[in-house]
Amino acid sequence: MKPSEDRLQGFQNLMPHRIRKILLVASPYDSFILEQDGQLSDLILTELLDPNLRNVPSMVSVSSGEEALKAARKNRFDLVITTTHLGDMHHSELARRIREAGLKTPIVLLGIENREPAETLARQALPDIERVFVWQGDRRILLGILSHLEDRWNVQHDSGLVGVSSIILIEDNPRYYSSFLPMLYAELMKQSKSVISEGTNLTNKLMRMRARPKILLCTTFEEAEDYYRRYRRTILGILSDVDFPRNGQMDPHAGLDFARMVRAKDPELPIMLQTLDPAYVPGAKEVMADIVLKDSPILLHELSRFMTDHFGFGDFVFRTDASNEVGRAPSLHALEPLLHTVPDESILWHAARNHFSTWLRARAEFSLAEKLRPRRVSDFKSVVAIRRYLTDSIREFRRERQSGILSDFDAARFETATSFARLGGGSLGGKARGLAFIRQLLYRHRLRKRFPGVEIFVPSAVVLATDVFDQFLEHNDLRDFALQEESNEAIEKRFIEARFPEHLFEDLMRYLDLADYPLAVRSSSLLEDSPTLPFAGVYRTYMVPNSHPDRAVRVKELVHAIKRVYASTFFREAKAYMQTTPHRLEEEKMAVIVQRLVGVRHGSRFYPDFAGSARSYNFYPAAPMQSEDGIACVALGLGRTVEEGGRALRFCPKYPQHPVHFSSPEEIVANSQTEFYALELERPDSHPDPTAELKLYRHGIDAAREDGTLSALSSTYSVENDAVYDGSSRAGVPLVTFAPVLKQKLFPLPEILELLLDIGQRGLNMPAEIEFAVNLSTPPGASREFAFLQLRPFVVSRDLEPVDLEHLPREQLVCFSRSVLGHGHVEGIRDLVIVDRDRFDRSRSAEIALQVARFNGELAAQGRPYVLVGVGRWGASDPWLGIPVTWEQIAGARIIVECGFRDMAVVPSQGSHFFQNLASFQVGYFTVETARGGFVDWDWIQDQVAVDETPYVRHLRFERPFRVAMDGHRGGGIIVKPS
Helix, strand or coil, X not given: CCHHHHHHHXXXXXXXXXXXXXXXXXXXXXXXXXXXXXXXXXXXXHHCCCCCCCCCCEEEEECCHHHHHHHHHHCCCCEEEEEXXXXXXXXXXXXXXXXXXXXXXXXXXXXXXXXCCHHHHHHCCCCCCCEEEEECCCCCHHHHHHHHHXXXXXXXXXXXXXXXXXXXXXXXXXXXXXXXXXXXXHHHXXXXXXXXXXXXXXXXXXXXXXXXXXXXXXXXXXXXXXXXXXXXXXXXXXXXXXXXXXXXXXXXXXXXXXXXXXXXHCCCCCEEEEECCHHHHHHHHHCCCEEEECCCCCHHHHHHHHHHHHCXXXXXXEECCCCCEEEEECCHHHHHHHHHHCCHHHHHHHHHCCHHHXXXXXXXXXXXHHHHCCCCHHHCCCHHHHHHHHHHHHHHHHHHHCCCCCEECCCCCCCCCCCEEEECCCCCHHHHHHHHHHHHHHXXXXXXHCCCCEEEECXXXXXXXXXXXXXXXXXXXXXXXXXXXXXXXXXXXXXXXXXXXXXXXXXXXXXXXXCCCCXXXXXXXXXXXXXXXXXXXXXXXXXXXXXXXXXXXXXXXXXXXXXXXXXXXXXXXXXXXXXXXXXXXXXXXXXXXXXXXXXEEECCEEECCEEEEXXXXXXXXXXXXXXHHCEEEEEECCCXXXXXXXXXXXXXXXXXXXXXXXXXXXXXXXXXXXXXXXXXXXXXXXXXXXXXXXXXXXXXXXHHHHHCCCHHHEEEEECCCCEEEECCCCCCEEEECCHHHHCCCCCCHHHHHHHHHHHHHXXXXXXXXXXXXXXXXXXXXCCEEEEEEEEXXXXXXXXXXXXXXXXXXXXXXXXXXXXXXXXXXXXXXXXEEEECCCCCCHHHHHHHHHHHHHHXXXXXHCCCCEEEEEECEECCCCCCCEECCCHHHCCCEEEEEEECCCCCCCCCCCCCHHHHXXXXXXXXXXXXXXXXXXXXXXXXXXXXCCCEECCCEEEEEEEEEEEEXXXXXXCEEEXXXXX
């Protein structure tokens, strides 16, 4: 055997210790995210650093600790991954009981950011858990876990066998190394591909890829020192934190000392340090190490660039002989069209040498490889027959592989009513993941036939995955600009002017040939709809009429909308929101959902009969309702009314005939919906200015009466009798009360919502929130439509400890409320920002919001949380209902109080995006209802001296802090004066 062949044989023997069977202990939703977002085998194909796998790891998912124990005793697993949200036991108890059962299987804890902060998990005593990781929206974390463990198990063998290189990564914070590892492994794969000679045989390329460098994760000085001494001759470089444990204690100079030790022996070895403290920059220069600040918005980019610059496979290359390249395919998707066009001699060259089956096997497409490999060139009558056999086999294989919940977009197979397809690689993002999960739930529970005459479905869609976003930014050099630019207008203009990936234009045109309906272009970022940080309303959604007769104009409109969703990733609102989370905007990636807009055309208007949201937990129940009975919020027309906190109807699905909050005719009239949103299909011209806002149009209720959509949702107010009557047959003022649906059962909305919320909650193992739209105006004989538009988890405090509200005298309280969102005690707040009730002017609501934002910005910059008090509904889109602040304008408030107007009570808007963010960030939210005994001591507030004020807003500061107590489970709260 030649030395080179012996060396290649050594490559085949690398990585003897593999993870082949994994037990995942997680809720069905978490399991779906980690295991099936793009399919685990496909993920390994595209991301893992060893594409020549002999065994693709399999995964068994269970949703409780008891199921995990039973499975672990019955089967042999190489790894147990458990999340923190098991339902029946704590993760530490599960690990302990696995060990008590005599099982030595490695156990990894995967925290879901932000259910428990990474630092809290890391500080917990977890003697039976090998390592703590944190999932932050990037599906590649699973591969980071597997690769990390396999690298640690195999480094000694592989390094000794053929000299496999290693990179030392020193980081003790789980959040950071959970972010670093997926990026580092992806970078290694990309770099390894780029240095392989194009003249090398494809089989050899695949085997050499097994020798990719290891990443050795260390969390202490001693662990890193041991790795360095043992594998010093094969270390490629070092990526190190500055402050990490040494001799059992945190050492703020450990990274610098480690770098000095390395420099004494290897002066040229690349070293990069990471720190939050700029004071370490001189020390890094002293030890000749690069350094980057951890709070840099481009931290991952800097690490990637460092590896590219200092740490210095592939495509299927069509040839006619050993050296003459005639084409290349980076994927199976790209291989199929090239098989039609490459020269005959190239087909014969590769077929005779089994290159096609070898290339497929390296990518874990085992079934297709096994189908092609036995065939010989002599089995076919001509090259045409070989081409046909190859293309037919690949097409059949892809069709079978994509027959699940998600497929690659193919115009020949796309069903305009039901298909859900992907364009590009990478993640689907949170919102699209939720839709894919919904489709699975609907199929599993066979809901299509559950309600006769009603079609329950997820509207057809195409998802542009996150790789398209990355390509768009990179090819147009937009990332650094967008991260640094503060003007939304400048960002949007630059994004619209940028070149869109040309290879997607044809796919989008083919899609528009099929999609003859209006479209919703929706954001679906990695972090969107996460369990605790929903990013609700942070990114943009645009509606596209898709009605122009010229397809070129329609595709231009669609691409503009996609670019604008991309641009919204970097808008001021998104940046401000991100600053209140533990994430960096650099980590965010945007997928885009292009989805059929649910509705019916009425002249030039397009809208569903009604739309809304529902939640399985109600923060403000009124007898006989319980919190666990849930709450729904619905409005005539498109769902924008509900999202923005406008006038809409709220009801409990379990008690649909019990009014929520409003019972008197006066209250019903005052809060009834007066406008609705619809998409205008026949605008004067297709926006000659592509940066012009694609707005939905508001219409008065009379327009719905003209369209025939009002009667199914309305009641009538008789001025003469001062009474509200169900239906629209009487003379009087029409009111949107949904009485025909909720009382006369015109449509089984409460029953559908109750069932779907139950299914969603069981699928998530936590409270669920859904969004939906309903078409009642369907053609005669056709089913009415219930479109499931979104599913996301909704976090509710599990703290069952009762909170003592201290029955103090009224004069000691600033505020008392029986309707409170939040649970626990809050102390240390000394600032109060008040929208002065006596000065408040509804016509100046927008101006007041800006004044509130000013105080918020000043206090946030000082790191001072505050209590915010105002009249009307905070975050309402209708300025006549309250103060139309956006989330970033009040993000520094720790406690928010809303009071009714002197002449009108205001219902808390549980269906709005603003409310979702309040709940997720655990902001205490007091709704003061005087009818239920709630109050604010306005006289006391008025007597206090302001440290600053504007015409409508006052800022008070006190030497002693307020005391706040909230019992969210019983719905009460107090704010005690700082005296």
